[in-house]
Amino acid sequence: MPATMRGVQLTGHGGPERLVWNEAIPRPDPGPGEVLVKVLAAGVNNTDINTRVGWYAPEVTGATVEGDVAVEAGGWGGALDFPRIQGADLCGRVVALGEGVTAPAIGVRVICPTSQPEPTAEHPVRFRVIGSEYDGAFAEYCVVPAHQLYDVSAAPLSDVEIGAMPCAFGTAFTLLHRARVTSGDRVLVTGASGGVGLAAVMLAHHLGAEVTAQAAAAKADAVRAAGAERVLGRGEVAEAGSVDVVVDLVGGPHWRAVLNALRPGGRYAVAGAIAGPMVEMDLREVYLRDLSLFGCTYTAPEVFAGL
Known part of the structure; x- marks a missing residue:
């Protein structure tokens, strides 16, 4: 498995010029409870644009094209760590398991929800968004919590069709x-x-x-x-x-x-x-x-x- 991967990194809030192609991004390793997924297809959605332009910040009050490059809390969950790999839609194949993970198995085709539930007693509807709070599908590999993945190996749809669904x-x-x-x-x-x-x-x-x-x-x-x-x-x-x-x-x-x-x-x-x-x-x-x-x-x- 390669030590680096190709992908698109968001370097800050703003226009498309803040998206940078990189052919030498360090490939992530799955931690405990996580899975390394090889990306087969990734969709582009309005939420990716909203995140890029910082539209989710409360001080932005215009239409979705009217972000603000000066905002600090422009992601779903607040401020983003840059560079960030976006990509809220994922269809991929499991290629490595982190510690303690037994499913999904290596080789399984998977998808995951865009907004991923992480509830707590204080915040019962807490969630994280892939491609916002952590790196997403606009690269060759990404790491996803194992419990957020769904096996779609038996689905008759193509990788591209499944990748457009979440x-x-x-x-x-x-x-x-x-x-x-x-x-x-x-x-x-x-x-x-x-x-x-x-x-x-x-x-x-x-x-x-x-x-x-x-x-x-x-x-x-x-x-x-x-x-x-x-x-x-x-x-x-x-x-x-x-x-x-x-x-x-x-x-x-x-x-x-x-x-x-x-x-x-x-x-x-x-x-x-x-x-x-x-x-x-x-x-x-x-x-x-x-x-x-x-x-x-x-x-x-x-x-x-x-x-």
Whole structure:
């Protein structure tokens, strides 16, 4: 096994120029409870861009392209250690085991969730994000806690198809799980042509929901093919009280109209704010209509296993 590896390192918050190709990165060794994984495929997601530009810092209030290179706490869990190898989506093969690890076995094809549960008594939904709090899949090898890996050796999908699943489909399935989507629900998905949005359309349709999707007109056909019965343009607004569930990935200036699309007793689940995280809310619209709001980042182990 080589002592070094090739990969892309993030050298600080900023534009693509902060990503540096390196052909001599020291290959990591797995510690106790860890596994060395040879990367077979890695996906690129909006969260990788958000981390690079420092968008997760609380002082950043604009859309996801509006990060701040001066922030210190721009990662999911706060300040990053640079250089950092990003890559929140991973499909790989186990090539070495750390002390105390018996599974997954060497040779097994694996994936892992993007947000990885590490709960404590004080923080029951604590998690770490691969490619943010520790080095991820934008290199030939990475080290992952053994208990975060799932055996996908028997899956008929290709490495590339599996490598595109953890972030998009894991987040989408978490949103639908938290909002308790079941057959017959009327579901509105914003940002439906993006990775998480398209996955949410597909999974909601699979669950038997009636899906309305918001997406750019140029991508309407792809969204319909994924299972949407109705596609609204980005500027269009769903009728008031017309849906049971909103899966929101956009936020921004149209947020209040999106919330108004919910029927009384409706459920709103959010895992993104690509149009901006700052919104105006009339609290009466929430409590007088008995709405339930869910912020969704933590993916419970049983949810990812179900995916």
